[in-house]
Amino acid sequence: MKKKPKILVLIKPFNKTMPKHKAKYDMITAMEKYAEVKYWHKNGHIKTILKSLNFKPDFILHYDIAWNYALAPMINGLGSISIPKGCVVIDIHFNRKIRKDYFKNNKIDVIFSLTKSSFLKAFPTFKKKFKWWPFAINPSVFKDYKVKKNYDFLLMGQVYDHQKNSRTKTITPIGKYPFRDEVLLKMRKVPGFVHRPHPGHHAKMNSLVNANYAKEISKAHIFFTCGSRYKYPVLKYFEIPACRTLMLAEPVPDILELGFKDGENFVACNRDNFYEKAMYYLKNENERELIRDNGYKFIHEKHTISVRALEITSYIEELLKTNKNK
Known part of the structure; x- marks a missing residue:
């Protein structure tokens, strides 16, 4: 049986505090089907966080830092560790300088953007790190409810x-x-x-x-x-x-x-x-x-969250395999 990659996700529990955005959180939890996933919700230094966990991740995924870290914790020291890491980007119109500094200072290996054309137009120098990861639906929520069309x-x-x-x-x-x-x-x-x-x-x-x-x-x-x-x-x-x-x-x-x-x-x-x-x-x-x-x-x-989960975990596995063979 194929070994599942271990992924540490740095994300706030906004599915509970902002239920309107639960659909975004569902895209993350869907990865549990294809990977061993651990979540971290609080601000902190990544080395301290890793020491406190009974979990050694193969990959770290930091959720979107936009709008004063509304959806993700503020994490320091990502650039000081050798574990491959990625981030999620949603709103391209958020402060571009802050984004660029974040990508560079934290030595982000891959940027999972929910937009393609807007991202590449705004951040052309990060094209090699870009991976398109579009939105998707949770079919248990978004379905035909067979109600009357009023x-x-x-x-x-x-x-x-x-x-x-x-x-x-x-x-x-x-x-x-x-x-x-x-x-x-x-x-x-x-x-x-x-x-x-x-x-x-x-x-x-x-x-x-x-x-x-x-x-x-x-x-x-x-x-x-x-x-x-x-x-x-x-x-x-x-x-x-x-x-x-x-x-x-x-x-x-x-x-x-x-x-x-x-x-x-x-x-x-x-x-x-x-x-x-x-x-x-x-x-x-x-x-x-x-x-x-x-x-x-x-x-x-x-375009379901299961399809997206397979796409992102497969890409992470390929990235880990490539790094291992270097």
């Missing part, structure tokens, strides 16, 4: 207030999600349209997060989303089809590379044509359900 159209998540232009008297969408803002502006008075606001990063477990959130997605015939002005392959691209709901989305380069195909497993749109496409697919039930079902099958076959 909503014709659904928009969920963060949108920004709309400012009135004093000269033209028009309402202009602004903010991080201009596509969502435009959808809300145009659709808010359309019968059958529902908008559910962002629950907050520290939302309680009984809010519209995890299973409650997935069930809400399942209630819609059509769901609108986008990758923000940063063009990220956000989790919603995976979560919506996984709940057997038709996704109308502004595409980003990463999802097209991952196998998302317009008219086959989702419907591509933009701020100029989403309304017409939404009305078309609401009316044409057979086409809507065919694309919807293709999307459901596509996500549950290609």
